[in-house]
Amino acid sequence: xxxxxxxELEVYLADxxxxxxxxxxxxxxxxxxxxxxxxxxxxxTLLLPxxxxxxxxxxxxxxxxxxxxxxxxxxxxxxxxxxxASLILDDLPSMDDATLRRGKPVLHAVVGEANAILAAVGLxxxxxxxxxxxxxxxxxxxxxxAACLAGAVGAEGLIGGQVQDLESTGHKxxxxxxxxxxxxxxxxxxxxxxxxxxxxxxxxxxxxxxLHRYAKNLGLAFQITDDLLDYSxxxxxxxxxxxQDRERTTFVNLCGIEGARxxxxxxxxxxxxxxxxxxxxGAILRALAEMVRVRDR
Amino acid sequence: xxxxxxxELEVYLADxxxxxxxxxxxxxxxxxxxxxxxxxxxxxTLLLPxxxxxxxxxxxxxxxxxxxxxxxxxxxxxxxxxxxASLILDDLPSMDDATLRRGKPVLHAVVGEANAILAAVGLxxxxxxxxxxxxxxxxxxxxxxAACLAGAVGAEGLIGGQVQDLESTGHKxxxxxxxxxxxxxxxxxxxxxxxxxxxxxxxxxxxxxxLHRYAKNLGLAFQITDDLLDYSxxxxxxxxxxxQDRERTTFVNLCGIEGARxxxxxxxxxxxxxxxxxxxxGAILRALAEMVRVRDR
Numbered sequence: 001x002x003x004x005x006x007x008e009l010e011v012y013l014a015d016x017x018x019x020x021x022x023x024x025x026x027x028x029x030x031x032x033x034x035x036x037x038x039x040x041x042x043x044x045t046l047l048l049p050x051x052x053x054x055x056x057x058x059x060x061x062x063x064x065x066x067x068x069x070x071x072x073x074x075x076x077x078x079x080x081x082x083x084x085a086s087l088i089l090d091d092l093p094s095m096d097d098a099t100l101r102r103g104k105p106v107l108h109a110v111v112g113e114a115n116a117i118l119a120a121v122g123l124x125x126x127x128x129x130x131x132x133x134x135x136x137x138x139x140x141x142x143x144x145x146a147a148c149l150a151g152a153v154g155a156e157g158l159i160g161g162q163v164q165d166l167e168s169t170g171h172k173x174x175x176x177x178x179x180x181x182x183x184x185x186x187x188x189x190x191x192x193x194x195x196x197x198x199x200x201x202x203x204x205x206x207x208x209x210x211l212h213r214y215a216k217n218l219g220l221a222f223q224i225t226d227d228l229l230d231y232s233x234x235x236x237x238x239x240x241x242x243x244q245d246r247e248r249t250t251f252v253n254l255c256g257i258e259g260a261r262x263x264x265x266x267x268x269x270x271x272x273x274x275x276x277x278x279x280x281x282g283a284i285l286r287a288l289a290e291m292v293r294v295r296d297r
Numbered sequence: 298x299x300x301x302x303x304x305e306l307e308v309y310l311a312d313x314x315x316x317x318x319x320x321x322x323x324x325x326x327x328x329x330x331x332x333x334x335x336x337x338x339x340x341x342t343l344l345l346p347x348x349x350x351x352x353x354x355x356x357x358x359x360x361x362x363x364x365x366x367x368x369x370x371x372x373x374x375x376x377x378x379x380x381x382a383s384l385i386l387d388d389l390p391s392m393d394d395a396t397l398r399r400g401k402p403v404l405h406a407v408v409g410e411a412n413a414i415l416a417a418v419g420l421x422x423x424x425x426x427x428x429x430x431x432x433x434x435x436x437x438x439x440x441x442x443a444a445c446l447a448g449a450v451g452a453e454g455l456i457g458g459q460v461q462d463l464e465s466t467g468h469k470x471x472x473x474x475x476x477x478x479x480x481x482x483x484x485x486x487x488x489x490x491x492x493x494x495x496x497x498x499x500x501x502x503x504x505x506x507x508l509h510r511y512a513k514n515l516g517l518a519f520q521i522t523d524d525l526l527d528y529s530x531x532x533x534x535x536x537x538x539x540x541q542d543r544e545r546t547t548f549v550n551l552c553g554i555e556g557a558r559x560x561x562x563x564x565x566x567x568x569x570x571x572x573x574x575x576x577x578x579g580a581i582l583r584a585l586a587e588m589v590r591v592r593d594r
Contacts, residue, residue, distance in 0.1 A: 038452055038460040089418065094410035113391035114463050121386065121418060122456045128425050129447040132440055139436040143429055146443060150426040155335055159419045163335040166411050 009287045013056060016068075020055040020076045021047070027077055027130060041111045041119040042126070046084045048102040053222070053288070054193040055080040060284045061197025061211055072200040074134035075145055079193045081127035082149060086158050086189075088120040095166065124153065137200060145196045152192035161185030165248075173249040182223040183216070190219030206277075213274035214285060221267035221292055224251040224260050228296035231257070261297075268293040306584045310353060313365075317352040317373045318344070324374055324427060338408045338416040339423070343381045345399040350519070350585070351490040352377045357581045358494025358508055369497040371431035372442055376490045378424035379446060383455050383486075385417040392463065421450065434497060442493045449489035458482030462545075470546040479520040480513070487516030503574075510571035511582060518564035518589055521548040521557050525593035528554070558594075565590040 028042050055076035062072035091098040091106040093113060098106050108116035131146040151157060161184025168177065194215035198208045227250040251260045271289045275282035325339050352373035359369035388395040388403040390410060395403050405413035428443040448454060458481025465474065491512035495505045524547040548557045568586045572579035 037464065038457065042452075085418075089414065092411070092414070094414065114389070115460065117386065117389065117391065117414060118456050118460055121382075121421060122451060124418060124421065125447055125450045125456065128443065129451065132444040132447060139440045143436045143439050143443075146425065146440075147429040150422055150429060153422045154419060154426065155339075159415050159422065160335060163412065163415055167334065 006287065009284070009291075012284060016056045016059050017052045019068075019073055020052050020059070020080060023070075023073050023077045024080060027081075028126065037111070038115065038118065038122065041107060041115045042122055044110060045088050045101070045107050045119070046081060046123060048104060050080075050102060052076075052080060053292075054083055054189055057190065057193040057215070057218075057285075057288065058197035058200075060288065061194040061203075061215075062201035063197075063284065064207070064211070064278055064281050065198065065201030065203045069136050069200070071134045071137040071141075072197055074130050075196045075200050076193075078127040078130040078134075078145075078149060079189065079196065081123045081130065082153055082158070083189060085120040085123035085127070086162070086185075088116055088123070090162065092116065095162070131196075134200075141199050141202075145199045148192045148195050148199065152188040157184055157188030157192075161188070169248060171249075173254070175254055178249055178251065178254060179220065182220060186223040186226075187216060187219035190215045190222065210274050210277050214271050214289070217267040217271035217274065218289055218292060221264045221271065221289075222295075224264050224267070225292060225295040227251045228257065228260055228264075232296065264293060303584065306581070306588075309581060313353045313356050314349045316365075316370055317349050317356070317377060320367075320370050320374045321377060324378075324423065334408070335412065335415065335419065338404060338412045339419055341407060342385050342398070342404050342416070343378065343420060345401060347377075347399060349373075349377060350589075351380055351486060354487065354490040354512070354515075354582075354585065355494035355497075357585065358491045358500075359498035360494075360581065361504070361508070361575055361578050362495065362498030362500045366433050366497070368431045368434040368438075369494055371427050372493040372497050373490075375424040375427040375431075375442075375446060376486065376493065378420045378427065379450055379455070380486060382417040382420035382424070383459070383482075385413055385420070387459065389413065392459070428493075431497070438496050442496050445489045445492050445496065449485040454481055454485030454489075458485070466545060468546075470551070472551055475546055475548065475551060476517065479517060483520040483523075484513060484516035487512045487519065507571050507574050511568050511586070514564040514568035514571065515586055515589060518561045518568065518586075519592075521561050521564070522589060522592040524548045525554065525557055525561075529593065561590060 024046055028039060028046060058076035058079050059068045059072050062068050062075075087101060088107050090096050091101055092108055099109065100106065106116075107119060111119070127149060128146055131149060132142055134142055134145070137145075153159060155163075161181050165181050165185060168181070173181070191212060194211045195208060198211050203211065231250070231252040251263065255263060268289050272286050275286055275289075278285075321343055325336060325343060355373035355376050356365045356369050359365050359372075384398060385404050387393050388398055389405055396406065397403065403413075404416060408416070424446060425443060428446060429439055431439055431442070434442070450456060452460075458478050462478050462482060465478070470478070488509060491508045492505060495508050500508065528547070528549045548560065552560060565586050569583050572583055572586075575582075
């Protein structure tokens with residue numbers, strides 16, 4: 001999905017991803033107390049191969065301020081769990097009615113709709129548990145990080161965006177309406193991922209504001225490149241149903257391919273610009289943004 | 298649903314219920330930011346008339362140790378929100394496929410399945426937000442209370458119980474299997490309600506252990522009286538589909554009416570017995586347990 005990154009970034013990404021995935025694997029043990037089938041359902045979507053971009057954003061944001069500890073990794077896991085929960089819900093028959101996700105059958109096709117819904121709710125719940133038990137963090141930080149997650153998931157975030165997205169099915173949206181949906185459906189969790197990392201790192205409010213601008217622009221750019229990939233991609237490379245988004249308003253059918261790419265360039269420029277207060281410490285986040293810029297090219 | 302209680306208890310219950318319901322009403326404003334339809338969906342189940350037994354348990358548990366403050370009321374709201382979320386999910390077409398809840402059409406019949414699922418997830422999320430922002434509590438208490446909620450909702454609680462309940466549909470359960478399901482589906486939230494109240498009140502571990510025994514026995518007794526009411530009740534008094542539970546194993550079809558009532562008596566006796574360390578301070582909790590004992594008689 002990403003082009004080959006610079007060698008040092010590639011090492012960083014592989015290492016951070018492995019650390020987040022190992023922690024996810026431990027967080028939901030394969031054979032828990034009954035009911036084991038539930039654990040398998042939860043693990044199915046959570047452990048599908050993915051980029052873990054949101055989780056990596058959390059640990060990289062922490063590292064602006066201090067070394068990544070187990071606490072930051074736990075917060076990264078929480079972000080990935082909330083994201084996995086949202087994917088399961090989006091795919092449900094009553095929502096997008098998808099058949100493929102990351103190249104595999106969607107969860108409800110495997111374990112049935114009821115178990116898929118319960119797995120999604122269980123993942124969101126496990127995300128909170130991970131934040132609340134995050135090792136090595138002060139209770140004030142855990143509380144702020146969990147409140148941050150709550151803001152990203154609720155009516156002002158993922159859920160609000162999804163409700164509005166469903167409401168607007170069949171209506172033509174303008175750019176403002178489309179941006180509203182995606183700043184909630186996608187952007188809110190990018191913002192929370194970065195803020196939670198900064199909280200784990202002990203970042204001050206002013207630094208967190210700069211990071212906020214970075215993540216806000218990055219999240220929207222990411223969604224636009226998703227639309228671009230979906231438009232041009234086939235299920236083998238996107239891992240999703242082909243052209244599933246063509247029936248709805250996307251950045252591509254609203255702005256055209258070139259217009260959408262121009263928008264991505266502007267957003268990534270703004271995103272990278274917001275990192276200037278961090279100087280060299282912002283190198284990883286800058287490189288992540290540059291990777292998102294060329295995702296579809 | 299409850300017989301007339303002693304006058305002083307009636308005043309207490311009416312007052313506590315009003316306070317919890319006012320706080321719920323404020324927690325989910327009728328006209329928030331977009332999407333308003335989501336807020337309406339969330340409010341629909343949350344504000345249906347109910348006994349608020351779990352929320353009242355939270356404030357009454359707090360009052361074993363100190364006066365009920367806004368913090369304890371916020372935790373009571375969180376418990377009621379998590380409970381409302383579980384009702385919405387239980388009623389879904391892929392689960393119990395119910396038509397009535399508290400005498401009104403189930404939420405998915407009113408707003409559609411997708412919005413109902415999102416409302417349930419939003420309610421669980423709002424429950425966490427309520428705990429994390431609970432006024433007047435220390436961060437350590439908020440964190441412990443939120444962790445308590447996470448335990449009650451997850452695989453070891455509501456969700457685990459619901460998964461197992463769905464798995465066992467069509468199979469005959471023994472008493473142990475039935476108790477396992479209900480100690481998770483119902484009991485876990487009773488336990489958390491009491492523990493969260495005790496945390497808000499500053500209760501010590503030994504007192505919290507006594508309260509744990511009280512709530513554990515009360516929760517199971519409550520579920521058995523639910524089965525008794527469902528068996529004998531009609532939809533007008535139970536507010537649920539009549540005899541919906543006859544197709545599944547219940548305490549009534551496993552133990553008979555007299556056997557189930559005997560079990561309730563034993564559990565309520567154990568529940569009341571656990572309150573002895575609290576002396577006169579346990580009067581409200583004792584009265585609540587006695588009300589549950591005679592719910593169906």
